[in-house]
Amino acid sequence: MNFFKITAAAMSALAVAACATTSAAPRNVSAAEAAKVRAAIKETLRAPDSAKFQSVKAYAIANGETAYCVNLNAQNGFGGMTGFKPALANYGPNRAPIIWLDDVAAYECNNLANGVSGRF
Template sequence: MRILYGLLACLAVLAGCMQVGSTPLASVPPSALNTAKAAAKDVLKDPDSAKFKPGYQAYRLENGDLVVCGVLNAKNSFGGYVGYEPYYVRLRSGQVMHVRVDGENASLACNSAAAGSVNISN
């Protein structure tokens, strides 16, 4: 019986998720790029220390969301720069929907966008 309840709970969670395709974009409006960078900075321990490498990748998802991926460096809680790490920001109508600045997970999210198979929850 517990297995049945567990399966039903998993189905309920997955019902809110969907996989969407993506299309690479050559550029994005400056306001969207600024919003993405500000969102990435907001989740850092020291937002003022953020240094963004020039360049980014952008993707338009089938549901209309915009994904911006890039690379940034920032200070950790000890005050030292940690090295350049990827960031991932998903925007919907200019509003931030999801932010990843945690290295490997941000990289995986960006790779999914590049491959055209992004899992999102509504």
């Protein structure tokens, strides 16, 4: 019986932590910033020269980080183009950017557009 109580309590704590968010506000992006973000994302790709970018959007997160959402179309491991999908570059104080090119990027960019971030 105690096992189930502990498990239920742990599950409740995880659910609350998963729902925690931090506020985020859109901000303007300079041409130099956009170029820096595109270069950082290109460094993570298998075929960097294939990268095509659309709309770089910046968000100031209340925890001091800055997130950049970009629409990216690039060559995948099979040589085909992926189609435009969200990519996310997250910059924090005194660290290299964290880059996401998967469903996490889509999820977080959607959150950022709605004024919140999962980064806390």
